[in-house]
Amino acid sequence: MPIAAKPCNAPGCRGLVYNGGSRCRHCRRAAQRQQDALRGTAHERYGSEHRKLRAQVLLEEAICGICLGPGLDDDVLEHKIPVSRGGLTVRENVRRAHANCNAKKAAREGWHRGKGQP
Numbered sequence: 001m002p003i004a005a006k007p008c009n010a011p012g013c014r015g016l017v018y019n020g021g022s023r024c025r026h027c028r029r030a031a032q033r034q035q036d037a038l039r040g041t042a043h044e045r046y047g048s049e050h051r052k053l054r055a056q057v058l059l060e061e062a063i064c065g066i067c068l069g070p071g072l073d074d075d076v077l078e079h080k081i082p083v084s085r086g087g088l089t090v091r092e093n094v095r096r097a098h099a100n101c102n103a104k105k106a107a108r109e110g111w112h113r114g115k116g117q118p
């Protein structure tokens, strides 16, 4: 079956679109990368409320709440009561944690065994 190709919508781009979108693959990837840069790293893509709370917690707490080691630049919010168990992303329920520690704790608590968390 022949695939209809359209010119890419992006200004100045001469790529072709094969899958019904408005931008060629190259431009879509570039836009995605730009969005990623705006939104930060993978584990903090939650929205501005989360970002604000994280900034506050990182200011108020200097150490990782799990291993008690000194904070790092890419520390994340750790939920005392996990979101998968109804915990909220509010100041009372979060603390500073290393991304690594948080991931290990999440794995230990079985988030990856099919209970709510991706």
Ligand SMILES: [Zn+2]
Residues within 6 Å of the ligand: 008, 009, 010, 013, 014, 015, 016, 023, 024, 025, 026, 027, 028
């Ligand atoms: Zn393009």
Ligand SMILES: [Zn+2]
Residues within 6 Å of the ligand: 064, 065, 066, 067, 068, 069, 097, 098, 101
């Ligand atoms: Zn830690």
